Structures are given as structure tokens and as C-alpha cells.
Amino acid sequence: MTIFEKMMAIDRRWVFLLLAVVVVGTYAISFQIPIRINSEVRTIYEFVDKLKPGEIVYLGIDYDPSNQAELHPMAYAVMEHCFRKNLRIIFCTLSQYGPGMVDAAIKDITDSLKLDKTYNGIDYKGRELVNGIDYVFLGYKPYYALQILAMGQNFRLPFPIDYYGQPLDSRPMMQGVVNYKQVAVVIDLSGGNITDAWISYGQGRFNFPLALGTTGVMAADYYPYLNSGQVLGLMGGLLGAAQYEKLADNPGPAVDGMRIQVFAHLVIIAFIVLGNIGYFTAKRRRAKEGK
Amino acid sequence: MKRQIPLVLVLIFGLFMVIQYFIPHESSEWIYEYLLDWITIIGVFALVLGIWSLFKVNYDKISQRKPDRGYSLVLLISLFATMFFGFFAKVDGSWGLHFSTADGLQSYMYRHAYEYIIRPIQSTIFSLLAFFIASAAYRAFRARNVLASLLLAAALIVMLRFNPYLGPLGDYISEAANWLLNVPNLAAKRAIVIGIGLGMVATALKVILGIERSYMGKG
Numbered sequence: 001m002t003i004f005e006k007m008m009a010i011d012r013r014w015v016f017l018l019l020a021v022v023v024v025g026t027y028a029i030s031f032q033i034p035i036r037i038n039s040e041v042r043t044i045y046e047f048v049d050k051l052k053p054g055e056i057v058y059l060g061i062d063y064d065p066s067n068q069a070e071l072h073p074m075a076y077a078v079m080e081h082c083f084r085k086n087l088r089i090i091f092c093t094l095s096q097y098g099p100g101m102v103d104a105a106i107k108d109i110t111d112s113l114k115l116d117k118t119y120n121g122i123d124y125k126g127r128e129l130v131n132g133i134d135y136v137f138l139g140y141k142p143y144y145a146l147q148i149l150a151m152g153q154n155f156r157l158p159f160p161i162d163y164y165g166q167p168l169d170s171r172p173m174m175q176g177v178v179n180y181k182q183v184a185v186v187i188d189l190s191g192g193n194i195t196d197a198w199i200s201y202g203q204g205r206f207n208f209p210l211a212l213g214t215t216g217v218m219a220a221d222y223y224p225y226l227n228s229g230q231v232l233g234l235m236g237g238l239l240g241a242a243q244y245e246k247l248a249d250n251p252g253p254a255v256d257g258m259r260i261q262v263f264a265h266l267v268i269i270a271f272i273v274l275g276n277i278g279y280f281t282a283k284r285r286r287a288k289e290g291k
Numbered sequence: 292m293k294r295q296i297p298l299v300l301v302l303i304f305g306l307f308m309v310i311q312y313f314i315p316h317e318s319s320e321w322i323y324e325y326l327l328d329w330i331t332i333i334g335v336f337a338l339v340l341g342i343w344s345l346f347k348v349n350y351d352k353i354s355q356r357k358p359d360r361g362y363s364l365v366l367l368i369s370l371f372a373t374m375f376f377g378f379f380a381k382v383d384g385s386w387g388l389h390f391s392t393a394d395g396l397q398s399y400m401y402r403h404a405y406e407y408i409i410r411p412i413q414s415t416i417f418s419l420l421a422f423f424i425a426s427a428a429y430r431a432f433r434a435r436n437v438l439a440s441l442l443l444a445a446a447l448i449v450m451l452r453f454n455p456y457l458g459p460l461g462d463y464i465s466e467a468a469n470w471l472l473n474v475p476n477l478a479a480k481r482a483i484v485i486g487i488g489l490g491m492v493a494t495a496l497k498v499i500l501g502i503e504r505s506y507m508g509k510g
Binding site for chain 2: 266
């Protein structure tokens with residue numbers, strides 16, 4: 001076997017090993033990489049940033065722990081931005097493993113919001129988030145398309161009580177909030193078909209502003225909806241989360257994770273280039289030898 | 292009658308759901324909400340049937356001592372343990388029924404099963420994808436012909452679009468990636484979405500008009 005043929009047939013365990021070394025190495029060595037912002041994420045950030053205090057954002061945490069690495073930083077970035085702007089959030093999950101993640105995220109953000117912080121030159125005083133006043137968590141119900149349709153009629157139809165067992169009517173924040181008409185924007189973070197349901201059954205029927213956060217591999221599927229104006233913005237994968245964190249001047253796990261992703265991509269590209277060099281050189285040699 | 296009644300019901304409700312979309316009247320909305328409740332109720336029956344089917348298939352495997360019965364045993368134990376801790380919780384030192392209450396949801400076992408079993412398992416399996424994708428990309432992305440070369444070029448451009456170490460070249464790559472996503476990708480995706488939409492309308496019409504009857508168990 002010539003060296004070029006070897007370049008085409010590297011044992012996959014070497015690929016795994018090198019990728020693991022790069023991922024662990026870039027995770028262990030802390031350094032920042034510049035993040036470029038694209039317009040799809042900027043429109044979401046600017047839309048949220050321009051909302052008036054007290055307005056309501058519906059945040060759908062519609063993903064499982066398998067997508068946590070990509071989508072959880074997005075959720076944290078959006079939540080912190082909304083709460084610092086004194087917006088109110090309706091949390092809901094249409095994914096069966098979602099409730100535990102939402103509950104934990106709310107607790108984390110509640111702790112973070114107690115601290116005074118400065119973002120983009122603006123000082124935000126720390127405050128205590130109050131369940132039922134600053135946010136409600138509706139909980140989880142199966143059959144996502146049905147729940148999206150039902151919430152369009154009244155949030156109380158699928159969720160007469162919230163995740164914590166309190167009647168929705170007893171929550172001060174929900175006084176006068178009937179359906180999507182009282183919601184300024186729906187931001188759906190999802191790693192599956194729930195995104196399609198939000199477009200078809202939610203935005204298509206009730207015509208509310210819809211922003212999406214998806215996994216990296218899904219993002220390309222939603223450009224037609226972005227282009228048609230059905231979706232106001234799109235955050236794709238860890239990169240989308242990192243861009244939101246950067247715009248919000250609140251670097252977190254996404255910005256931190258981007259250096260790992262960039263170098264992991266470089267390893268993959270290096271292997272692809274190596275394989276192609278081997279392929280073309282071996283092909284040329286075979287042609288010269290008249291095989 | 293066994294065939295006619297379901298066909299008539301599908302025709303009536305199918306047509307109603309189409310027509311009500313265009314009638315924003317109170318009575319239309321009321322019937323629509325009423326039907327949504329029905330769908331939820333039917334969905335709950337399906338859930339019960341699904342759990343029963345899951346139980347039966349795995350119970351049969353264990354009782355017939357099939358070779359992979361160990362997995363079935365783990366599945367059934369996990370199923371019933373999760374259900375048990377979802378319904379019952381130990382609050383203030385005593386066990387009780389706490390379904391859908393704040394106390395029940397904070398149940399030690401229920402939360403820990405989620406935090407320390409489901410979350411790590413799901414995250415681990417998904418993380419392994421990175422390694423398989425790297426290996427698959429190395430083997431599959433070969434410029435063997437024009438189409439494969441185009442695919443390879445597009446993949447490289449999209450992967451490199453936000454790489455900060457490319458200097459001025461990075462801007463061009465970023466623009467090229469945006470063009471790829473907003474023009475060829477968008478055109479192809481839009482064609483697929485429109486095609487799927489038309490297919491769904493055609494299938495729905497076939498079901499409503501009784502031409503497609505496979506949902507009744509026979510073709």
C-alpha cells in the first residue's frame with residue numbers, strides 16, 4: 001500500500017482519537033475566539049431588545065437533553081436578556097424530557113438575576129424573580145400540534161394549572177392573558193419536528209411573531225420560512241447561541257464552546273483534505289501507470 | 292355499516308375542519324375547541340394502548356425466555372419505577388400520592404432518575420455523533436465526480452463560514468455560505484416543502500372522500 005492509498009484509508013480509530021484530543025484540549029485551554037454575527041440572529045436580538053418592560057415572551061423549551069449542548073445556552077441567553085429588560089416569560093415545554101430542564105434553568109437564571117450586572121454599557125440592578133409575576137411555567141403536555149392549537153384559543157385549555165400545580169387564573173401575570181394575542185413574540189427552541197408544528201399550526205394560523213432556535217443540522221431547513229417572513233429570525237446550533245450571547249454582551253457556555261467547535265471542524269476538514277489528496281494522487285499514479 | 296359509519300364520520304369532520312378554518316365565528320370556534328378536547332381524549336387512549344402494547348411485547352419476551360429478555364426486564368423495571376415515583380413521593384418523611392403537585396415533582400427519586408440517568412445517557416449518545424460524523428465525512432466527502440465535488444465544496448464553505456482564523460478570506464467564505472443557504476438551499480427546500488404540502492392535501496382529500504381507507508386497518 002502506497003502512502004497515498006494509506007491517506008485514503010486511515011483507521012477510523014485515529015480519526016476518533018485526534019478529534020477527542022482536540023475537543024478535550026480546546027476545552028481545557030481557555031481562550032476566546034472572535035464571533036461573527038449574522039442577520040438571522042441579530043433580528044431576534046433586536047426584536048426582543050426593543051420590547052417594552054412588562055411585555056410577554058413565550059419561550060418554548062421543546063428539546064430533549066440530547067440537544068442540550070446546543071440549545072440550552074440559547075435558552076439561558078434569551079432568558080437572561082428578557083428578564084434584564086423586565087419582560088415577562090411564559091415557559092412551556094412540548095418535549096417529554098423538557099420539564100426538568102426548564103425547572104433547572106429557571107432556578108439558575110433566578111440566581112443570576114440577583115446580581116448587579118452591566119451589559120452593552122447599561123447597568124442592571126439585581127432583583128428577585130417571582131414565580132407567577134415575572135414568569136409562569138405551564139409544564140408539559142403530549143401531542144404538541146394539539147397543544148399549539150389549543151393555546152391559540154386559551155392557555156387555560158391545555159394548561160388549567162401550571163407546572164407547580166397552581167391554577168393559571170391565580171397567577172398575577174396571567175390576568176388578562178388569554179392566548180397568543182397577548183404575547184409579543186414566541187421563541188421556540190427545538191431539536192425536532194415541533195419547530196414545523198409551530199410554523200404550520202402556530203404562526204400560520206394565529207399570525208404571531210415567531211423566532212426559532214434549532215440545532216445546527218436543522219437550521220438550513222428553515223431558511224424558506226425566514227425568507228418568506230413567517231419566521232422573524234433563526235438561531236442555528238451553538239453558533240446561533242454564541243451570536244446571541246455576544247449581542248447581549250453576556251458571554252457564556254456558547255461563546256466558550258465555539259472554540260471547541262471551530263477546532264473540531266478544522267480537524268474534520270483536515271481529514272477530508274487528506275483523503276482527497278490521497279484520492280487524486282493515487283488516481284493520477286494509476287493513470288500514469290496505465291491501469 | 293362497520294365500514295360506512297367511519298367513512299361518514301371522516302367525511303363530516305374532515306370537511307368541517309377544512310371549512311371552519313375560514314369561518315371566524317363564535318359557534319365555529321366553539322365546535323373547534325370541543326373537537327380539540329376530543330382529540331386529546333382519544334390521544335390519552337392511544338397512550339394507554341401504547342403502554343399496554345409495550346408491556347405485553349416485553350412481558351412475552353421475558354415469559355418465553357427469549358435471548359435478549361434482559362433488556363425487556365430493564366425496560367419494564369424502569370417503566371414502572373418511573374411511573375411509581377411520578378405518582379408517589381416521600382414528602383415530610385411520609386409517602387403519599389403527589390401527582391402533578393409541586394411536592395411530587397420535586398420527589399428525590401423522580402428528579403434524580405432524570406438528572407443522573409436520562410440526561411447523561413441522552414447527552415452521551417448525541418455527543419458520540421461528532422465522532423461518527425467526523426469519520427463519515429472523511430470517508431464520504433471525496434471529489435469523485437461533479438456532484439460530489441459540489442457537495443464537498445458546499446460543506447467546506449458552510450463549515451468554514453464563521454472560522455475566525457481565515458483573515459480577509461473569511462469574509463468571502465461567509466458571503467459564499469450565506470448565498471448557498473439563501474439561494475440554492477432555499478430553492479431546493481422550498482420545492483420540497485411545496486411538494487410535501489401538495490402531497491398532504493392530496494392524501495387528506497383521499498382520506499376525506501373515502502378513497503384512502505388504510506387507516507381502517509384494510510387497504
